[in-house]
Amino acid sequence: MNTRPFETEVRQLLDIVIHAFYSDREVFIRELASNGSDALEKLRLKQLTENSIYQPELELRLNISCDEENKTLSISDSGLGMTEEEIVEYLGTIAHSGTKKYLELIKESQGSSSSQDLIGQFGVGFYSVFMVADEVEVTTRSWQPEAKPVKWISDGKEGYSLGPAPEDTPRGTSILIKLKEDADLFAKPDHVRHIVKQYSNFIGFPIDFEGEQLNTVQALWLKNKKEVSAEQYNAFYQFVGHTESDPLGHMHFSAEAPISLSSLLFIPKENPEAMGFGRTEQKVSLYCHKVLIDSKPEGLLPEWLRFLVGVVDSEDLPLNISREMLQDNSLLRKISGIITKRFIKTLEDMAKNNSEQYGEFYTQYNRYIKEGVVTSWEHKEQLGKLLRFESSFTEAGKLTSFADYISRMKENQNDIYVLYGNKRAQLENSPYIDALKARGFEVAFFIESGDQFVIDSLMRMEEKNIKAIDRSDLDLPELDTPDNDRPGLDADAATALSSWMSESFKDQFEKVSPGDRAMTAPAMAMQGANDVSPDVKAYLQAMGQSVPETHPEIAINPHHPIVMKLEQLRQSDEALAKLLAGQIVNTALLRAGLLDDPAQLAENSQALLEQLLADK
Ligand code: ADP
Secondary structure (H helix, E strand, O other): OEEEEOOHHHHHHHHHHHHOOOOOOOHHHHHHHHHHHHHHHHHHHHHHHOOOOOOOOOOOOEEEEEEOOOOEEEEEEOOOOOOHHHHHHHOOOOOOHHHHHHHHHHHHOOOOHHHHHHHHHOOOHHHHHHHOEEEEEEEEEOOOOOOOOEEEEEOOOOEEEEEEOOOOOOOEEEEEEEEOHHHHHHHOHHHHHHHHHHHHOOOOOOEEEOOEEOOOOOOHHHOOHHHOOHHHHHHHHHHHHOOOOOOOEEEEEEEOOOOOEEEEEEEOOOOOOOOOOOOOOOEEEEEEOOEEEEOOOOOOOOHHHOOOEEEEEOOOOOOOOOHHHHHOOHHHHHHHHHHHHHHHHHHHHHHHHOHHHHHHHHHHHHHHHHHHHHHOOOOHHHHHHHOOEEEOOOOOOOOEOHHHHHHOOOOOOOOEEEEEOOOHHHHHOOHHHHHHHOOOOOEEEEOOOOHHHHHHHHOEEOOEEEEEOOEOOOOOOOOOOOHHHOOOOOHHHHHHHHHHHHHHOOOOOOEEEEOOOOOOOOEEEEEOOOOOOHHHHHHHHHOOOOOOOOOOEEEEOOOOHHHHHHHHHHHHOHHHHHHHHHHHHHHHHHHOOOOOOHHHHHHHHHHHHHHHHOOO
8 A cells, every 4th residue: 555645625625524513414425325326327328338347247236334333334336436547536636626616715714604604505525524434445446347446545634545455346436434433323224224315315226225225216307296395306406416505496397399308407595606616517417318428518508507406307318429429419409498498487487476586596696697698699588587677766675677667668768778887876866867867767777797788788678679878879758848948058059059069079079969968967978879888998998909989979958057158158268168168078978987088187177277267
């Protein structure tokens, strides 16, 4: 036997596992049984694609036994086993980038109660055995006929020793656990039987325990919905999701045509990406009539559904399909289409019948729905209906939908109006709102980063165009009570002043025109109809790409005292009028977030002040 140290990260993980207080240490049995089951599933698939397999006649089973006297527990499988290289790689390093990230999070939250939550949320696989073990001995023989059997022994501290196992070691993996003093409960047959029964019904292979088969192999997803209890769904979710929480919701359905399909998918309560983990991996396994084809099939579901956990089973898939073939398989695309459609329907029903549950879902997963809007042309409109937002008509914190917005639209309102920003208060006080408010029109608020991309790609809802109210191309109906009686420039004067301003700032603006878009400020700056938004501009700049020239427009408010004064001043002191006008338009740009160069405003304001003070 030779001794090797664990990778640093493994040592850290083990340290956490051993010292953490687990509410349920028994989860290690679930982890080991599920590893065994995975190994059996993989072997079954190998049998379809490989010609020579060591001991092909071996039955595919798990075997569990315990020895109360010697305080040991053993779990073995006749699965695909591991070669020496494999065991060194799998049980000495941390391959999953997700696990590394998980480790960092735990370290950051060390000592706080959330570190306990984190540990419970995400299983740590094989290493969980060291919660209960003084020493673990893994004996394994690979399915590859020429591979030598190996033995791996570790106390879960610094490292492990590795050496040859007896020649008569059968194919598969056997794990012998020497239990810690305080974990001798796991050597008691009644206790072990009880735990194994809890998890084992989802394992697709017989589990023998002391001569008795503990499980009736059943695939929950193939059962009739009516025959499955809430407890069974939860237990299955905990099994496939390696978690101790209950799911937020699930979808269970079967279809016969056009494809024979059964699926059981869960929405986890917590979204790991929102907790700081990187992009999560696909966690829906693909089966062909109970035989696992691929535990992470690429392309089974669209990317935006990567938060789902569960199983898809289709009898129509060829059993011996390879991963490469899967990827460009038209059947897979059809399956993907059917499931996506059904899942959207599930969300629609949830939103309709259980708004509290949908609210919880939306808080955790709205980014995925938005990602779907942007990336999935086919489901764009349907996903748009699932979006929720605050608006100028809702109370703070209360969400509404486009359907509700549309039901509240005024008779003379043609478009849906939206405004982007960082928070509600900022949007409520935006000068853009005034013109809409004056007409009794509702404005939808979008305050998450990236929302603008989402709404830009949505473009329309129920045949109605979505218009951002900070742009120039709004087609607003006349006000019911025009401002004719209020003091202000008459139409000719307003047009003359606008033309003069257009000319004075022709390099900066597409045009300057009078109107009622600005109601409280002297002027308002708007993005040109075809301009890229400030968000997109910032993004392009950050990516080092060239930014298309923008053409903002200015609406002046002929009723504003400053504008009225400006028109007079233009006649008497054009130079000063120009500085004042510069101040008005640059302030409007600043307010609109469209001022590219703050120096422009500073210089203008300094020149203006100098002029004003010149004669004093
Ligand atoms: P995970 O199961 O999440 O990959 P584990 O730490 O539980 O993480 O296991 C690491 C790897 O060790 C597995 O991916 C698998 O390749 C290998 N392994 C673990 N248990 C067995 C087993 N019983 N038979 C064959 N390989 C195994």
